[in-house]
Amino acid sequence: MNDVSLREKSIVMIGFMGVGKTTIGKAVAKRLYRDFIDIDEEIEKKFNMPTSDIFTLYGEMIFRETEKEIIVQSCKQKLKIISVGGGAFLQEEIRNACLSDCIVFFLDMSWDNWKDRISLLIDSRPVLQGKNIKQIEELFNERQPIYSEHHSRVMTDNLVVDEVADYIVESLKTAWDIYEPNAG
Ligand SMILES: Nc1ncnc2c1ncn2[C@@H]1O[C@H](COP(=O)(O)OP(=O)(O)O)[C@@H](O)[C@H]1O
Ligand SMILES: O=C(O)C1=C[C@@H](OP(=O)(O)O)[C@@H](O)[C@H](O)C1
Numbered sequence: 001m002n003d004v005s006l007r008e009k010s011i012v013m014i015g016f017m018g019v020g021k022t023t024i025g026k027a028v029a030k031r032l033y034r035d036f037i038d039i040d041e042e043i044e045k046k047f048n049m050p051t052s053d054i055f056t057l058y059g060e061m062i063f064r065e066t067e068k069e070i071i072v073q074s075c076k077q078k079l080k081i082i083s084v085g086g087g088a089f090l091q092e093e094i095r096n097a098c099l100s101d102c103i104v105f106f107l108d109m110s111w112d113n114w115k116d117r118i119s120l121l122i123d124s125r126p127v128l129q130g131k132n133i134k135q136i137e138e139l140f141n142e143r144q145p146i147y148s149e150h151h152s153r154v155m156t157d158n159l160v161v162d163e164v165a166d167y168i169v170e171s172l173k174t175a176w177d178i179y180e181p182n183a184g
């Protein structure tokens, strides 16, 4: 992928579940006229069932293996906007593929803001099910170090989806103009 220009590199959204990777990824794709790939949606298409059922019927290990295969393949494509699941960066192979082939945006959020979103997520995120709020907070804190490997970070607290997407597009355009001034 070393021959791919910065402007052509795919953009990857990372961050804890529910921060808005899918929603904001779609909004960024629309603004940049690029195709959007949601890795969870690709996994669900492959198994033809929702993520919760994949966890129940096949187990988390099979989900993680499939997640890795699809992400490594997707990262090889140019000009995509890719949203990965919140647990994807637990795997070193995924981190390496995303960081070497693509531009990685970390969508950050404070626990105080995130905890108000939990009711929107609980039914569709098997990793949250059966945990009390204290255990979810622990998971939130435990996961933060895996997101520290990124190229750019956006603090999304109190921002609506359009504001986050606009910020990401502006910062990309600035970086493209600085590093490839004559390309576009
Ligand atoms: N900036 C935001 N402000 C308010 N709600 C948001 C924001 N971003 C996402 N949401 C909502 O939070 C929920 C989770 O968003 P989603 O894009 O699925 O997150 P992720 O892909 O990171 O798990 C959705 O109901 C979405 O509408
Ligand atoms: O954090 C995780 O372990 C997971 C996050 C989910 O994606 P989102 O981050 O898009 O919710 C999905 O991949 C699966 O439920 C596991």
Ligand SMILES: [Mg+2]
Residues within 6 Å of the ligand: 021, 022, 023, 040, 083, 084, 085
């Ligand atoms: Mg998502």
